[in-house]
Amino acid sequence: MLGALGGLAGFGSLLHPSIAKQIKEKKKQVCLIWLDGGISQYESWHPLPESKFAGPFRSIKTSIPGIHFSELMPNTAKIAHKISVIRTMATKDPNHSTGVPRMQRGDPLDRGVDYPYLGSAVAKLLGPADPELPPYVWIKPGNGGFIHREAGFLDARYGALALGDGRPPVHIHRPDGVTAELDAARNALRQKANERFRAYRNTSDIDAYETSYDMARQLMARKDIFDDEKLDPKDRERYGTHPLGRHVLQARQLLEAGVRFVKVNSYHWDTHGDNFNMSQRLVPQADQPFAALINDLDDRGMLDDTLVVMMSEFGRTPLINSRLGRDHWPDCWSIALAGCGIKRGAIIGDTTKDGAFVNGEGYDVGHLFHTIFSVLGIQSHRQKYRHKGQKLAIAHDDCEPIKEVML
Amino acid sequence: MSVPPLDVAKAWPSIELEHGRQLFRAQFSSDGRWIAAGGQDKLVHLWELEKDGKKALVGHDTWVSSLVFHPKEKKLFTADYLGVIHCWGYEKGDDPLWTIAEADRDNVRALVVTADGKYLISAGDDAVIKVWKTSDGKQVTELNGHEECIFSLALSPDGNHLVSGDLYGIIRQWSIGEWKEVRQLDAKLLHTRKENFIADVGGVRSLAFSFDGKLLAVGGMKEAKSNAFCPGKPTVLIFDWVSGKVKNELGIKGKSDGPFNALRFLEDGILAGHTEILHSASELTFWKVDQPEPIHSLKNGSGYDLSLHPDNRQLLVPTYVTGGSSGNGGRGKTPENYLTNTSVLRIFSLFEQPDEKKEG
Numbered sequence: 009m010l011g012a013l014g015g016l017a018g019f020g021s022l023l024h025p026s027i028a029k030q031i032k033e034k035k036k037q038v039c040l041i042w043l044d045g046g047i048s049q050y051e052s053w054h055p056l057p058e059s060k061f062a063g064p065f066r067s068i069k070t071s072i073p074g075i076h077f078s079e080l081m082p083n084t085a086k087i088a089h090k091i092s093v094i095r096t097m098a099t100k101d102p103n104h105s106t107g108v109p110r111m112q113r114g115d116p117l118d119r120g121v122d123y124p125y126l127g128s129a130v131a132k133l134l135g136p137a138d139p140e141l142p143p144y145v146w147i148k149p150g151n152g153g154f155i156h157r158e159a160g161f162l163d164a165r166y167g168a169l170a171l172g173d174g175r176p177p178v179h180i181h182r183p184d185g186v187t188a189e190l191d192a193a194r195n196a197l198r199q200k201a202n203e204r205f206r207a208y209r210n211t212s213d214i215d216a217y218e219t220s221y222d223m224a225r226q227l228m229a230r231k232d233i234f235d236d237e238k239l240d241p242k243d244r245e246r247y248g249t250h251p252l253g254r255h256v257l258q259a260r261q262l263l264e265a266g267v268r269f270v271k272v273n274s275y276h277w278d279t280h281g282d283n284f285n286m287s288q289r290l291v292p293q294a295d296q297p298f299a300a301l302i303n304d305l306d307d308r309g310m311l312d313d314t315l316v317v318m319m320s321e322f323g324r325t326p327l328i329n330s331r332l333g334r335d336h337w338p339d340c341w342s343i344a345l346a347g348c349g350i351k352r353g354a355i356i357g358d359t360t361k362d363g364a365f366v367n368g369e370g371y372d373v374g375h376l377f378h379t380i381f382s383v384l385g386i387q388s389h390r391q392k393y394r395h396k397g398q399k400l401a402i403a404h405d406d407c408e409p410i411k412e413v414m415l
Numbered sequence: 416m417s418v419p420p421l422d423v424a425k426a427w428p429s430i431e432l433e434h435g436r437q438l439f440r441a442q443f444s445s446d447g448r449w450i451a452a453g454g455q456d457k458l459v460h461l462w463e464l465e466k467d468g469k470k471a472l473v474g475h476d477t478w479v480s481s482l483v484f485h486p487k488e489k490k491l492f493t494a495d496y497l498g499v500i501h502c503w504g505y506e507k508g509d510d511p512l513w514t515i516a517e518a519d520r521d522n523v524r525a526l527v528v529t530a531d532g533k534y535l536i537s538a539g540d541d542a543v544i545k546v547w548k549t550s551d552g553k554q555v556t557e558l559n560g561h562e563e564c565i566f567s568l569a570l571s572p573d574g575n576h577l578v579s580g581d582l583y584g585i586i587r588q589w590s591i592g593e594w595k596e597v598r599q600l601d602a603k604l605l606h607t608r609k610e611n612f613i614a615d616v617g618g619v620r621s622l623a624f625s626f627d628g629k630l631l632a633v634g635g636m637k638e639a640k641s642n643a644f645c646p647g648k649p650t651v652l653i654f655d656w657v658s659g660k661v662k663n664e665l666g667i668k669g670k671s672d673g674p675f676n677a678l679r680f681l682e683d684g685i686l687a688g689h690t691e692i693l694h695s696a697s698e699l700t701f702w703k704v705d706q707p708e709p710i711h712s713l714k715n716g717s718g719y720d721l722s723l724h725p726d727n728r729q730l731l732v733p734t735y736v737t738g739g740s741s742g743n744g745g746r747g748k749t750p751e752n753y754l755t756n757t758s759v760l761r762i763f764s765l766f767e768q769p770d771e772k773k774e775g
Binding site for chain 1: 436437439455456477478480495496497521522540611612613614615616641642643644645646672673691692693694695697716717735737738740741742743744745748749750753755756
């Protein structure tokens with residue numbers, strides 16, 4: 009929790025409105041759960057058992073009368089009244105290589121720049137929620153490190169600190185033989201060398217290097233965040249012992265510690281083959297930690313200030329292919345949002361009866377980014393990036409926030 | 416009428432029964448007069464071959480996952496993904512004779528009936544084999560031991576043993592009547608779980624005994640590359656039944672990236688198998704099982720089951736047919752022209768095509 013701000017909560021009405029707003033904005037946090045490859049909407053948010061495109065699984069009641077999810081999401085079905093689901097995403101791009109960056113960069117109008125990924129954008133636009141912690145942490149399978157590419161045209165320091173397999177950065181623990189004083193002297197020497205180096209070279213690369221170093225030092229001071237011994241075994245059970253469960257639980261810890269934006273990646277959702285056997289095993293791995301996180305944030309009084317988004321780069325085809333798989337389908341698919349200015353229990357979207365197409369326009373990623381920025385208190389049309397003297401929109405000029413899911 | 420000699424190298428598609436939805440299971444009745452099939456549309460479809468008749472039985476609430484005819488009586492057993500088994504007197508009446516509401520926690524993936532016709536045996540997601548009386552659907556016993564879902568079942572030709580194959584590539588042998596586990600066979604080659612996978616892939620997808628009971632063919636795929644596309648190398652392991660050792664490993668010559676969903680032994684020790692492939696033509700493959708290379712193959716869409724007619728000269732394959740909209744994205748498709756994929760029940764005659772048919 010943001011302990012330093014917690015003490016001010018009761019005095020909000022006594023503060024100047026602009027300061028109160030700043031404090032409120034400071035509290036906003038985000039957790040993006042990214043199911044890379046594309047979760048099937050029919051096997052999760054929009055089962056439509058009477059559709060000719062339905063899979064074989066049961067459709068189950070949720071906590072919202074008349075709304076059903078797939079039986080593969082029993083935990084999320086119980087907390088449907090706490091979340092919003094948009095069933096009419098229509099996002100154009102059917103390819104992974106371009107769809108992933110498009111969905112995570114928000115696809116503003118092309119002005120010849122690489123826009124930042126969402127976590128970097130939020131890190132830039134809101135800054136760190138706790139100045140002693142990195143603003144953007146990415147928990148992912150595989151290797152970690154400082155991923156400055158996520159920042160796009162922004163300074164490299166807005167990149168993601170990636171925790172490979174959820175492990176803390178290497179060397180987070182100061183060796184026993186190095187005293188605090190010696191460590192400080194070491195850092196002072198490093199900074200001096202960097203200053204000299206900076207005079208003749210691209211500053212962004214040096215910023216990235218320094219930022220990664222600073223973040224490691226920050227985390228050295230907060231290594232309790234990575235102390236698994238402190239975890240309640242019941243939490244581990246509730247979130248699941250699979251990688252996504254462990255990583256979403258770690259995301260909760262990072263949010264509690266005060267990290268502004270946490271992204272959690274899970275790979276291998278691209279079920280072109282054996283979709284039904286795979287969905288039977290994969291979807292529960294998302295359902296379990298997603299529901300646990302929503303419940304925990306709610307119980308801790310954090311949900312109203314923490315935005316949780318679970319999504320992919322697209323959904324999966326209504327048609328079932330020759331390998332009993334589903335291919336890529338950006339034409340009509342579902343994402344889930346919760347917390348922080350998002351309505352509770354708004355399951356929206358008008359689709360054709362079989363769920364294959366949107367009736368009407370649907371929502372593109374530009375609408376989604378306006379929504380995300382808006383609920384975080386960022387004026388998504390007025391606020392601009394500045395890059396080489398150019399003002400750049402932070403979200404697509406022609407899109408608007410999705411009011412149906414906003415408070 | 417004399418039976419033409421078996422000649423798989425000259426096999427040809429003699430009958431095609433088209434269906435507007437995808438069918439995953441199809442079997443000949445024990446007298447060869449009927450075909451039953453099931454799949455996505457929740458119906459049990461019956462074709463009476465000699466009369467050119469067709470009907471559909473309504474009873475399942477989800478995809479039909481498995482079906483088998485009674486070997487002696489006019490009964491058909493069908494199962495689904497929600498754990499339901501129906502018994503149909505398919506020649507008379509359209510309602511189930513009896514129903515088992517909870518034969519499995521979820522998907523009943525395999526059904527067999529013992530040669531004497533007394534027992535229906537089911538297995539699936541809950542990893543428990545259940546034995547039922549074919550007369551009334553009452554449970555006789557259950558067989559525990561598998562730790563993951565069971566994909567396939569087969570009965571030895573002598574009627575004494577059942578084999579079951581699971582996701583982990585474990586095959587268990589059980590005695591019929593005593594209902595005891597006899598031994599395990601190792602087909603773990605057909606299971607893959609790499610460090611970066613988030614699910615197990617593969618499993619024993621098909622099982623078939625040779626006519627003399629000396630060989631057990633075990634189908635699936637090896638070396639899966641991911642748990643997303645689930646691509647792998649379609650593979651058959653030939654076990655010597657007495658020793659329980661693998662005698663040979665069979666593959667295919669052509670392209671395929673999915674498992675062998677179905678295997679059937681023919682006369683002369685020939686094995687037939689069918690696999691699947693993404694967005695392309697698959698093949699029906701024939702081997703002499705002492706040779707690793709196929710002796711013949713026929714191009715066909717992805718196939719999910721194989722049934723041998725009692726005349727031993729016709730092989731039935733429920734085959735995938737694209738509706739023309741497969742692949743990524745709508746690409747200009749509309750609700751009006753975005754069509755479902757479909758099926759054809761293709762019967763291959765396993766002998767040289769008579770001249771009059773060729774001309775026809």
